[in-house]
Amino acid sequence: MSNCLTVTNAVEHAFCPRFTYFQLVLGIEQREDKRGTVQSGRTFHSRHSTTNKNYKIKRIDGIKQTELLLYSKKHSFSGKIDEAIETEDEILLIERKYSDYILINSTIKTQLGLLAILAEENTGKKVNKALVVFNKTERVEVPVNITEKIKQTALLMLQKTNSTITSGDMPYSKHDNRCTNCCYRKICP
Numbered sequence: 462m463s464n465c466l467t468v469t470n471a472v473e474h475a476f477c478p479r480f481t482y483f484q485l486v487l488g489i490e491q492r493e494d495k496r497g498t499v500q501s502g503r504t505f506h507s508r509h510s511t512t513n514k515n516y517k518i519k520r521i522d523g524i525k526q527t528e529l530l531l532y533s534k535k536h537s538f539s540g541k542i543d544e545a546i547e548t549e550d551e552i553l554l555i556e557r558k559y560s561d562y563i564l565i566n567s568t569i570k571t572q573l574g575l576l577a578i579l580a581e582e583n584t585g586k587k588v589n590k591a592l593v594v595f596n597k598t599e600r601v602e603v604p605v606n607i608t609e610k611i612k613q614t615a616l617l618m619l620q621k622t623n624s625t626i627t628s629g630d631m632p633y634s635k636h637d638n639r640c641t642n643c644c645y646r647k648i649c650p
Protein backbone atom coordinates (compact mmCIF):
# COMPACT_ATOMS: atom_id res chain seq x y z
CA MET A 462 0.00 0.00 0.00
CA SER A 463 1.66 3.20 -1.12
CA ASN A 464 -0.17 6.00 0.74
CA CYS A 465 -0.05 6.35 4.49
CA LEU A 466 -3.74 6.36 5.27
CA THR A 467 -5.24 6.71 8.73
CA VAL A 468 -7.76 4.60 10.60
CA THR A 469 -10.18 7.52 10.26
CA ASN A 470 -9.85 7.41 6.45
CA ALA A 471 -10.85 3.73 6.40
CA VAL A 472 -13.67 4.26 8.92
CA GLU A 473 -15.07 7.05 6.77
CA HIS A 474 -14.79 4.82 3.71
CA ALA A 475 -16.79 2.17 5.58
CA PHE A 476 -19.41 4.81 6.40
CA CYS A 477 -19.59 5.93 2.77
CA PRO A 478 -16.91 5.32 0.10
CA ARG A 479 -17.72 8.68 -1.46
CA PHE A 480 -16.13 10.38 1.54
CA THR A 481 -12.81 9.05 0.24
CA TYR A 482 -13.58 10.39 -3.21
CA PHE A 483 -14.66 13.89 -2.13
CA GLN A 484 -12.03 14.26 0.55
CA LEU A 485 -8.95 12.42 -0.68
CA VAL A 486 -9.42 12.48 -4.48
CA LEU A 487 -11.00 15.93 -4.99
CA GLY A 488 -9.51 17.46 -1.83
CA ILE A 489 -12.80 18.87 -0.53
CA GLU A 490 -12.55 19.03 3.26
CA GLN A 491 -15.48 17.99 5.42
CA ARG A 492 -17.46 20.58 7.26
CA GLU A 493 -17.39 18.89 10.63
CA ASP A 494 -20.27 20.94 12.01
CA LYS A 495 -22.51 19.21 9.49
CA ARG A 496 -21.71 15.84 11.00
CA GLY A 497 -23.36 16.19 14.37
CA THR A 498 -23.13 12.61 15.57
CA VAL A 499 -19.45 12.23 14.65
CA GLN A 500 -18.61 15.52 16.31
CA SER A 501 -20.42 14.65 19.54
CA GLY A 502 -18.71 11.27 19.58
CA ARG A 503 -15.32 12.92 19.30
CA THR A 504 -16.09 15.26 22.19
CA PHE A 505 -17.01 12.30 24.33
CA HIS A 506 -13.77 10.58 23.30
CA SER A 507 -11.57 13.49 24.11
CA ARG A 508 -13.20 14.01 27.51
CA HIS A 509 -12.35 10.46 28.48
CA SER A 510 -8.89 10.27 27.01
CA THR A 511 -7.59 13.66 28.16
CA THR A 512 -9.31 15.07 31.25
CA ASN A 513 -10.29 11.67 32.68
CA LYS A 514 -6.91 10.01 32.27
CA ASN A 515 -7.14 8.24 35.62
CA TYR A 516 -10.72 7.09 35.29
CA LYS A 517 -10.80 3.37 34.61
CA ILE A 518 -13.53 0.79 34.34
CA LYS A 519 -13.11 -0.59 37.86
CA ARG A 520 -13.50 -4.30 37.25
CA ILE A 521 -10.76 -4.36 34.57
CA ASP A 522 -7.22 -4.75 35.89
CA GLY A 523 -4.27 -3.29 34.05
CA ILE A 524 -2.66 0.01 33.15
CA LYS A 525 -4.82 2.58 31.41
CA GLN A 526 -3.27 3.93 28.23
CA THR A 527 -4.63 6.99 26.42
CA GLU A 528 -3.97 8.90 23.21
CA LEU A 529 -1.54 6.38 21.69
CA LEU A 530 -0.44 7.53 18.26
CA LEU A 531 0.73 4.45 16.37
CA TYR A 532 2.02 3.54 12.92
CA SER A 533 2.01 0.20 11.13
CA LYS A 534 5.18 -0.39 9.12
CA LYS A 535 3.72 -3.62 7.83
CA HIS A 536 0.55 -2.10 6.38
CA SER A 537 1.53 1.59 6.07
CA PHE A 538 -1.20 3.27 8.05
CA SER A 539 -1.47 5.23 11.26
CA GLY A 540 -4.08 5.78 13.91
CA LYS A 541 -4.77 6.80 17.46
CA ILE A 542 -5.97 4.60 20.28
CA ASP A 543 -8.00 6.89 22.53
CA GLU A 544 -8.20 4.46 25.43
CA ALA A 545 -6.97 0.97 26.24
CA ILE A 546 -6.16 -1.20 29.23
CA GLU A 547 -2.79 -2.92 29.01
CA THR A 548 -2.11 -6.08 31.01
CA GLU A 549 1.03 -8.21 31.05
CA ASP A 550 0.20 -10.01 27.85
CA GLU A 551 -2.91 -8.39 26.40
CA ILE A 552 -4.44 -5.09 25.32
CA LEU A 553 -8.15 -4.34 25.77
CA LEU A 554 -9.40 -1.58 23.48
CA ILE A 555 -12.07 0.75 24.83
CA GLU A 556 -14.16 2.72 22.37
CA ARG A 557 -16.73 5.24 23.58
CA LYS A 558 -19.63 6.28 21.39
CA TYR A 559 -22.00 9.13 22.13
CA SER A 560 -25.03 7.34 20.75
CA ASP A 561 -28.21 5.49 21.64
CA TYR A 562 -27.88 3.42 18.49
CA ILE A 563 -26.47 0.20 19.95
CA LEU A 564 -24.96 -1.60 16.98
CA ILE A 565 -21.49 -2.91 16.18
CA ASN A 566 -21.64 -1.89 12.54
CA SER A 567 -19.01 -1.95 9.80
CA THR A 568 -17.53 1.44 10.78
CA ILE A 569 -16.94 0.29 14.37
CA LYS A 570 -15.56 -3.07 13.20
CA THR A 571 -13.21 -1.31 10.79
CA GLN A 572 -12.00 0.97 13.57
CA LEU A 573 -11.51 -1.83 16.10
CA GLY A 574 -9.84 -4.16 13.59
CA LEU A 575 -7.30 -1.55 12.49
CA LEU A 576 -6.60 -0.31 16.02
CA ALA A 577 -6.03 -3.93 17.09
CA ILE A 578 -3.53 -4.39 14.24
CA LEU A 579 -1.70 -1.21 15.31
CA ALA A 580 -1.64 -2.24 18.97
CA GLU A 581 -0.40 -5.76 18.24
CA GLU A 582 2.35 -4.63 15.86
CA ASN A 583 3.60 -1.91 18.20
CA THR A 584 3.40 -3.71 21.56
CA GLY A 585 3.83 -7.37 20.64
CA LYS A 586 0.76 -8.11 22.79
CA LYS A 587 -2.50 -9.66 21.60
CA VAL A 588 -5.76 -7.79 21.29
CA ASN A 589 -8.48 -10.35 21.87
CA LYS A 590 -11.28 -8.08 23.00
CA ALA A 591 -12.65 -4.58 22.85
CA LEU A 592 -15.31 -2.91 24.91
CA VAL A 593 -17.60 -0.45 23.14
CA VAL A 594 -19.32 1.89 25.58
CA PHE A 595 -22.42 3.58 24.17
CA ASN A 596 -23.37 6.47 26.37
CA LYS A 597 -26.04 9.01 25.53
CA THR A 598 -29.34 8.71 27.36
CA GLU A 599 -28.21 5.43 28.91
CA ARG A 600 -24.91 3.61 29.23
CA VAL A 601 -24.55 0.27 27.46
CA GLU A 602 -21.29 -1.72 27.28
CA VAL A 603 -20.89 -4.13 24.38
CA PRO A 604 -17.93 -6.54 24.42
CA VAL A 605 -16.53 -7.39 20.99
CA ASN A 606 -14.25 -10.32 20.20
CA ILE A 607 -11.42 -9.16 17.97
CA THR A 608 -11.18 -12.03 15.54
CA GLU A 609 -8.87 -12.56 12.57
CA LYS A 610 -11.93 -11.95 10.38
CA ILE A 611 -12.53 -8.50 11.90
CA LYS A 612 -8.87 -7.59 11.33
CA GLN A 613 -8.79 -8.92 7.75
CA THR A 614 -12.08 -7.16 6.86
CA ALA A 615 -10.71 -3.93 8.32
CA LEU A 616 -7.53 -4.28 6.26
CA LEU A 617 -9.66 -4.85 3.17
CA MET A 618 -11.48 -1.58 3.89
CA LEU A 619 -8.11 0.15 4.08
CA GLN A 620 -7.18 -1.38 0.71
CA LYS A 621 -10.49 -0.26 -0.82
CA THR A 622 -9.83 3.26 0.48
CA ASN A 623 -6.43 3.20 -1.18
CA SER A 624 -7.86 1.79 -4.45
CA THR A 625 -10.41 4.60 -4.63
CA ILE A 626 -7.61 7.16 -4.31
CA THR A 627 -5.44 5.37 -6.87
CA SER A 628 -8.21 4.99 -9.45
CA GLY A 629 -9.64 8.49 -8.94
CA ASP A 630 -13.10 7.16 -9.83
CA MET A 631 -16.17 8.05 -7.82
CA PRO A 632 -17.36 4.86 -6.08
CA TYR A 633 -20.96 3.75 -6.02
CA SER A 634 -23.01 4.52 -2.94
CA LYS A 635 -26.74 4.49 -2.50
CA HIS A 636 -28.53 7.47 -1.00
CA ASP A 637 -30.17 6.73 2.33
CA ASN A 638 -30.57 8.25 5.78
CA ARG A 639 -26.78 8.65 6.16
CA CYS A 640 -27.09 11.44 3.60
CA THR A 641 -29.38 13.64 5.74
CA ASN A 642 -26.56 15.21 7.77
CA CYS A 643 -23.78 14.63 5.26
CA CYS A 644 -21.57 17.61 4.50
CA TYR A 645 -21.26 16.47 0.85
CA ARG A 646 -24.97 16.02 0.14
CA LYS A 647 -25.22 19.18 -2.00
CA ILE A 648 -22.52 18.05 -4.39
CA CYS A 649 -23.14 14.30 -4.29
CA PRO A 650 -24.92 13.09 -7.43
Ligand code: SF4
Pocket residue numbers: 477478479480634635636637639640643644645646649
Ligand atom coordinates in the same frame (compact mmCIF):
# COMPACT_ATOMS: atom_id res chain seq x y z
S1 SF4 B 1 -24.59 12.37 0.42
FE1 SF4 B 1 -24.84 10.19 0.97
S2 SF4 B 1 -23.89 9.04 -0.73
FE2 SF4 B 1 -23.17 11.18 -0.88
S3 SF4 B 1 -21.25 11.23 0.27
FE3 SF4 B 1 -22.85 11.78 1.71
S4 SF4 B 1 -23.46 9.86 2.72
FE4 SF4 B 1 -22.33 9.33 0.83
